[in-house]
Amino acid sequence: TVRVQAISRLELDKMTLDDVVARYILGVRERNIRVVYLRPFPHLAQVRQRDGTYKTLTAQETNLEMIHRIRDGLAANGFYLGRPSAFPDFGGGWLTALYFLASLGVTAAFLLLLDLYGWSRSWFAWASFGFTIVAFWGAYAVGHDDIARRLWALGGALTFAVAAGTTTARYFREAPAPAGSTSGDALAGLRCLIFAAGVAALGGLFVIGLLAQTTFMLEVQEFFGVKTLLVVPPLALLLLYSFSPLFGNAVDVREAGAAPVRVWQLVAVFVLAAGAVLxxxxSGNQPDVGVSDFETHVRGFLTTLLGARPRFKEFLIGFPALFILPALLPADRRAVGWIIVIAAGVGLSDVIDTFSHIHTALIIGVLRLFNGLVAGTIIGLFAQWLYRRFRGPAPAGEAR
Structure with a gap:
C-alpha cells in the first residue's frame, strides 16, 4: 500500500501551473506521497524566454512542462522516478515492548505534572502505573493495542503541552526583574523559549513513539484529538495561571466568582471565544474553513525560502510571547500574563501537533520547529525592542 495524491478537476481549474507543481512536490516531500496521479492541466501556460519575452505554450507543451517541472523538483529534493515501494510492515515483540515503555513514560510525565502543582498523592503512582499496565496489555490481548496507544498519545500530548506552558510559572511566581539590556533580555527570552519548546518537543517524540506504525505513516489511522490538543492546553494554562499558587496568582474560586465583571473583561472573553472557534x-486534516489565497501565497513563499514551512501559530503567536516574557517588568507581567499563557499554550500545543503527523517525515517536523524557533526569535527580538522603546525605564521600586 502506498499513498496517492491527486488534485480534483474543480480545484485544478482555479490553480496556476506553479501552484500545481508546488503542491505535488510538497506532497511527496512532506506527506509521504509515493504515487502522483496527474490530470491534464486545463489552461495554457506562459513561459519566459531568454530574451525576456513570454511564449504561450500549447496544451501538450503545457502538460509536458508540468511533468518536467515536477520531475526536476523531485530530483532536487532527493527523489527519483520509478516503481513505488511500500513501507515494510515492521513489528514484533520488541516493538510492542517499546510501545509499552512509551506508555509508561507518558504516565510518569502525568504524575510529574501533578506533583509540580502539589496534587500528587502517595497512591497515585501505583494506581496510575497499574492502570496503564492493565489497559495496554488488555487491549493488546484482544488485538486492539492501537486504541490504547492512541489514547495514551493524546494524553501525553495534553500533558506535555501543559507541562511546557508550566515552565513559564517562575516568571510570575518569582517575578525576576528583566536584565535591562538588549543582550541580557534576549538571552533570557531565548532560554525561556528553548526550555518550553524543548519540553513540547519531548512530548512530540512520545507521540511519535506511540504511533510509529505503518498504518499511521500511510494515514490509514491518524492521531485523534487534534482540536482537543489545540484548545484544552491554552484554557488549562489560563485556569492554572489564575488559580494555582505555582504561578503566584492564587485566587480563591469563590472570590473570583463574586468579583464584578468589567466591560473590557467581557470584550476579552468574546475575542477569546471567537479565536477559539476559528x-x-x-484545525484538523479536513478544516471547516479553507485557506485564503493570501495565506496560500505566504505558505508557498515560506516553503520556497525555508524548505520546511514553520507553523504560524508557533512563530507568530506562541514563540514571540515566550520570548518577550522575561523582558517584561513584573507589573506588566501581571497585567498581560493571561494573554502570555494563552499564546504560549497555543504555540506549544502546535509544536506537539506538528509531530503528531506521523505520515510526515520526522526530519521535516524537526526543520519546521527549528525554522519556527528562528522566526519566532526574530519577531520576539523586535517585540522586546518595541516594549523597551514605548515602556521606558522602570519606575523606582518596581524591580520586583
Missing part, C-alpha cells in the same frame, strides 16, 4: 474550524 482555531477549531481551521
Amino acid at each position: 482555531l477549531l474550524m481551521r
Whole structure:
C-alpha cells in the first residue's frame, strides 16, 4: 500500500501551473506521497524566454512542462522516478515492548505534572502505573493495542503541552526583574523559549513513539484529538495561571466568582471565544474553513525560502510571547500574563501537533520547529525592542 495524491478537476481549474507543481512536490516531500496521479492541466501556460519575452505554450507543451517541472523538483529534493515501494510492515515483540515503555513514560510525565502543582498523592503512582499496565496489555490481548496507544498519545500530548506552558510559572511566581539590556533580555527570552519548546518537543517524540506504525505513516489511522490538543492546553494554562499558587496568582474560586465583571473583561472573553472557534474550524486534516489565497501565497513563499514551512501559530503567536516574557517588568507581567499563557499554550500545543503527523517525515517536523524557533526569535527580538522603546525605564521600586 502506498499513498496517492491527486488534485480534483474543480480545484485544478482555479490553480496556476506553479501552484500545481508546488503542491505535488510538497506532497511527496512532506506527506509521504509515493504515487502522483496527474490530470491534464486545463489552461495554457506562459513561459519566459531568454530574451525576456513570454511564449504561450500549447496544451501538450503545457502538460509536458508540468511533468518536467515536477520531475526536476523531485530530483532536487532527493527523489527519483520509478516503481513505488511500500513501507515494510515492521513489528514484533520488541516493538510492542517499546510501545509499552512509551506508555509508561507518558504516565510518569502525568504524575510529574501533578506533583509540580502539589496534587500528587502517595497512591497515585501505583494506581496510575497499574492502570496503564492493565489497559495496554488488555487491549493488546484482544488485538486492539492501537486504541490504547492512541489514547495514551493524546494524553501525553495534553500533558506535555501543559507541562511546557508550566515552565513559564517562575516568571510570575518569582517575578525576576528583566536584565535591562538588549543582550541580557534576549538571552533570557531565548532560554525561556528553548526550555518550553524543548519540553513540547519531548512530548512530540512520545507521540511519535506511540504511533510509529505503518498504518499511521500511510494515514490509514491518524492521531485523534487534534482540536482537543489545540484548545484544552491554552484554557488549562489560563485556569492554572489564575488559580494555582505555582504561578503566584492564587485566587480563591469563590472570590473570583463574586468579583464584578468589567466591560473590557467581557470584550476579552468574546475575542477569546471567537479565536477559539476559528482555531477549531481551521484545525484538523479536513478544516471547516479553507485557506485564503493570501495565506496560500505566504505558505508557498515560506516553503520556497525555508524548505520546511514553520507553523504560524508557533512563530507568530506562541514563540514571540515566550520570548518577550522575561523582558517584561513584573507589573506588566501581571497585567498581560493571561494573554502570555494563552499564546504560549497555543504555540506549544502546535509544536506537539506538528509531530503528531506521523505520515510526515520526522526530519521535516524537526526543520519546521527549528525554522519556527528562528522566526519566532526574530519577531520576539523586535517585540522586546518595541516594549523597551514605548515602556521606558522602570519606575523606582518596581524591580520586583
